[in-house]
Amino acid sequence: MDLGIAGRTALITGASAGLGLASAQALAAEGVRVALVSRSTEKLAAALSTVAGEPVSVAADLTDDESIDAMLSEVVATLGHVDILVANAGGPPPGTFTSTDDDLYPAALQLNLLAHVRMCRTLIPPMRERGWGRVVAITSATVREPSPNLMLSNTARAGLTAFLKTTATEVAGDGVTVNSVQPGLHATSRLRELYDDLDAVAADHPMGRIGDPGDFGRIVAFLCSETANYVNGTGLPVEGGSLKGS
Numbered sequence: 379m380d381l382g383i384a385g386r387t388a389l390i391t392g393a394s395a396g397l398g399l400a401s402a403q404a405l406a407a408e409g410v411r412v413a414l415v416s417r418s419t420e421k422l423a424a425a426l427s428t429v430a431g432e433p434v435s436v437a438a439d440l441t442d443d444e445s446i447d448a449m450l451s452e453v454v455a456t457l458g459h460v461d462i463l464v465a466n467a468g469g470p471p472p473g474t475f476t477s478t479d480d481d482l483y484p485a486a487l488q489l490n491l492l493a494h495v496r497m498c499r500t501l502i503p504p505m506r507e508r509g510w511g512r513v514v515a516i517t518s519a520t521v522r523e524p525s526p527n528l529m530l531s532n533t534a535r536a537g538l539t540a541f542l543k544t545t546a547t548e549v550a551g552d553g554v555t556v557n558s559v560q561p562g563l564h565a566t567s568r569l570r571e572l573y574d575d576l577d578a579v580a581a582d583h584p585m586g587r588i589g590d591p592g593d594f595g596r597i598v599a600f601l602c603s604e605t606a607n608y609v610n611g612t613g614l615p616v617e618g619g620s621l622k623g624s
Contacts, residue, residue: 382604384409387457388448391440391493392466394421396566399428400595401464406430408599410462413453418597440467440493441485443559450500459508460501462602467492467515470530478529490517490534498556502549511554512602515542519562519617526604539613548610555610557601562617563588575597 388405392398394416402412406429414435416422420434434456438449454460458503470486494515506510517535524532539558563579573579576588597616600606615621 379605381408381599381602383462383599383602386410386461386602387459388412388462388464388602389415389416389453389457389460389495389497390464390466391438392468392516393435393464394418394425396599397561397591397594398464398466399425400591401466401514401516401598402433402554402595403592405428405462405464405602406433408603410602413435413457414436415449415453415462432609441488441498441623446493446496448496450497450562459504460512461505461508461510462512462514463497463501464514464598464602465497467493469518469528470533470534472527474527475527475529483533486530487537490531491538491541494538497534498541498545502545502554505554506549506552509553511549513542513545513554513556514598514601515558517558519560519576519615519621521558521560521613522615523580532569542608543611543613550610555601555607557609557611558613559594559598559601560613560615561589561594561615562615563622566591587618589616 389411390398390402393402393414397535402414411431414422414425414432415434415438417439419437426433426435434450436452439445467489520528520532521536521539542556543556594616
């Protein structure tokens with residue numbers, strides 16, 4: 379299927395590995411020129427070699443507003459403009475209500491909520507002026523079914539989901555769609571940090587396996603497509619049927 383986005387430009391954060399890199403690879407395969415953003419210049423250099431076309435990379439720290447602003451300026455200057463934002467960030471430390479200290483919340487909210495808000499507030503207005511844009515945030519299936527041991531992620535990403543839904547209704551009339559994708563278990567380094575035995579995790583999943591990041595990336599690319607122009611304000615779970623609710 380031709381997604382109709384060849385020649386577009388995209389900014390993908392958290393793009394040096396995992397689901398962010400898979401999304402960048404999928405968009406580049408559709409002819410989109412991508413800018414990969416991550417904290418590590420070394421990881422970005424390795425990631426660039428796996429992405430088609432003429433990708434560029436910018437190192438930035440999403441926990442720092444000045445770093446975000448500098449990154450956005452550099453990406454816009456390099457690409458000319460940004461048609462597509464794929465907002466992604468690593469997860470904060472695990473913990474429960476009891477084990478999570480108050481002073482850990484601000485950093486988690488910055489990484490998984492406020493950084494995304496800042497990028498949207500910079501990039502969406504020009505999208506509206508041009509009459510076309512796509513925002514896809516990679517959040518988590520835990521916004522639907524909170525994980526007992528991910529208090530910080532549950533809290534921050536639920537707030538982001540509400541921000542995206544509200545924004546989607548405001549900007550849709552100008553040709554900009556805003557959606558989120560809510561991944562379950564996929565074979566990433568983050569999953570290996572959270573679970574000691576991935577084989578046991580896979581065996582306990584309804585499908586008997588863990589998700590492929592490449593498949594996930596192609597779902598993100600589809601939401602950025604012309605075909606998906608009427609998909610807006612949606613939080614799409616991609617978790618293989620592991621959620622107990624509808």
